[in-house]
Amino acid sequence: MSLLRHWYAHSGAFHALLSPLLRLRESLLLGHCLPPRVRISRDFRRTFGHPLPWAAPRTLNEKLNCMKHLVRLPLQRTCADKHAVRAYVAEKIGPEHLIPLLATFTRARDVTPAAIPSPSFILKVNHGSGQNIVVRDAATTDFVPIRLQLSDWMHTSHYLLSCEQPYRGIRPLILAERLLLAPDGTLPLDYKLHCFAGRPEFIQVDIARETDHHRNFYTPDWRPLPFLWCEWDGDRPLWPHAPDVPPPPPALLQQMLTLAQTLAAPFPYVRVDLYLHANKIYFGELTFYHGSGLERFSPPATDLLLGQKIPWP
Numbered sequence: 001m002s003l004l005r006h007w008y009a010h011s012g013a014f015h016a017l018l019s020p021l022l023r024l025r026e027s028l029l030l031g032h033c034l035p036p037r038v039r040i041s042r043d044f045r046r047t048f049g050h051p052l053p054w055a056a057p058r059t060l061n062e063k064l065n066c067m068k069h070l071v072r073l074p075l076q077r078t079c080a081d082k083h084a085v086r087a088y089v090a091e092k093i094g095p096e097h098l099i100p101l102l103a104t105f106t107r108a109r110d111v112t113p114a115a116i117p118s119p120s121f122i123l124k125v126n127h128g129s130g131q132n133i134v135v136r137d138a139a140t141t142d143f144v145p146i147r148l149q150l151s152d153w154m155h156t157s158h159y160l161l162s163c164e165q166p167y168r169g170i171r172p173l174i175l176a177e178r179l180l181l182a183p184d185g186t187l188p189l190d191y192k193l194h195c196f197a198g199r200p201e202f203i204q205v206d207i208a209r210e211t212d213h214h215r216n217f218y219t220p221d222w223r224p225l226p227f228l229w230c231e232w233d234g235d236r237p238l239w240p241h242a243p244d245v246p247p248p249p250p251a252l253l254q255q256m257l258t259l260a261q262t263l264a265a266p267f268p269y270v271r272v273d274l275y276l277h278a279n280k281i282y283f284g285e286l287t288f289y290h291g292s293g294l295e296r297f298s299p300p301a302t303d304l305l306l307g308q309k310i311p312w313p
Contacts, residue, residue, distance in 0.1 A: 009145045023155060036163040037069050047294045056312070059303040063310045064269070064293030068164050075266055079286045080166035082126040083173050089283045093259050097283045099275075105174040108150035113138035120179040125153045127170035129162075129287070134179065134187070134210075150174055162292045180277040186210065189247060190284065191256060193272045195264035196309040200257050200272075204229070207242050214242035220257055222249035227302040230295050237298065250276045259283075268310055 009015075034042075037054075044052040044065050057063045079085045086098055103116045111123065116138065123133040123146065131153045135141050154174065159167040182188050192204040202225055203218045217225040224246060230239045250256060259281060260272040273284030297303040 009148060012144070012148065015148045015151070019152060019155070032160050040065050040069055040163050043292075043294060047296065057307070059307040060310065061293045061295075061297075061303055061307075063307055063312060064289050067268070068162070068289055068293065071268075072165055073267070076166040076288055077168070077170065079270075080127075080164075080288065081170045082124060082285060083175060084126075084170075085286060089263065092262050093283070097259065097281055099180065099282050099284075100178040101175060102178060103176040105176075106172075108147045108154055108174065111147055111150060111174060111176075112143060113141075116176045118176075118178065120181075121176045122179050123150065124175050124177070125150070126173040126175055127167060128153055128156065128158050129167075136179070136181075136185075162289070164289050164292065166288055180275055180282065182277075188275045188277050189250075191250065191274045191276065192287075192290075193256065193260040193264075193274065194290070195260055195267070195270050195272055196306075197268060197311075198261055198265040200260050200264070201306070201309060204271075205247060206239070207247065213239050215239040216242050216246055218249075222253060228298045229290070229302070231291065232296055251279065252276060252281055256281055 041052045041054075044061075048061065052065055053062060054066055057066045075088075079088055083104065086101070089095075089098055102118055102121055105111050105115070113119075119138050120136050121138070123135065125131050133146055133149065135146070154172045157167070158164070159169075180188050187209060190206045190209070192206070193200045194202050194204065200220050203220065203222075205216045205218065207214045207216065215228070215230055217227060217229070219225060228237050228240065230237050232238060256274050256276070260274065263272050263283075263286065264270045267288065269288065271287040271290050273287065275282040275284055297306075
């Protein structure tokens with residue numbers, strides 16, 4: 001199996017032969033032929049151990065899962081597209097908060113160092129979630145596995161994976177953006193502001209994502225919050241609280257809160273991702289269904305408490 005995985009990641013011919021079969025296998029395993037409501041209910045029960053109460057959801061995760069199927073806002077689709085959202089961001093808070101876009105591609109095979117005017121950059125697809133490739137030095141990077149990985153992502157529908165309406169029908173693109181790095185060469189901290197009815201209620205900070213991923217939560221005035229909201233391996237959180245001294249509040253915290261509130265204003269819930277780099281705030285993305293509504297809280301009562309912040313008819 002190890003040899004097959006190596007060939008798949010490094011051999012174009014082997015990848016072209018096997019990738020359609022793997023996509024078909026994934027589609028059958030995930031039940032893509034099932035109606036979205038059935039799949040959402042199935043995935044929710046598998047995660048939380050009880051049925052999804054469609055008629056009267058109460059917790060945050062219950063409401064997010066119901067909203068995946070029931071909420072149809074055209075602006076959500078625009079903002080879920082990592083390319084189209086740039087126009088929304090430029091209009092609402094200004095183009096100076098956009099990470100410079102170096103190139104766009106419609107085919108993975110066109111992604112080469114010569115086509116991107118920078119030796120370092122980050123590659124991502126506009127229609128996916130968490131699908132990023134960091135290139136620190138194009139001259140010393142093997143682009144064969146990168147192109148094969150991008151090809152897989154270009155043929156993957158995040159709507160079919162998650163049943164999240166905003167991803168439905170997005171035309172796939174590959175984006176190359178300027179790579180933001182801290183002075184020590186690490187990725188900058190990712191500030192995720194969870195907003196309810198346009199109001200930032202708490203801030204999530206993901207620390208050391210490339211090495212020893214931890215996750216902290218804070219109030220808008222930067223007081224640590226005692227809960228976790230993450231994926232789990234049984235009873236073990238995959239991204240626990242950082243064991244060391246927590247990071248200090250960002251220097252431009254109040255401006256980050258204002259920008260997030262402006263971007264979040266039209267939506268009942270959205271997570272606004274921002275970066276602070278060289279004393280300047282950059283926009284990351286808008287996420288309407290954090291963790292697809294399938295990350296568990298500890299303590300569980302937090303799920304109910306936060307669920308009350310989203311009105312339900």
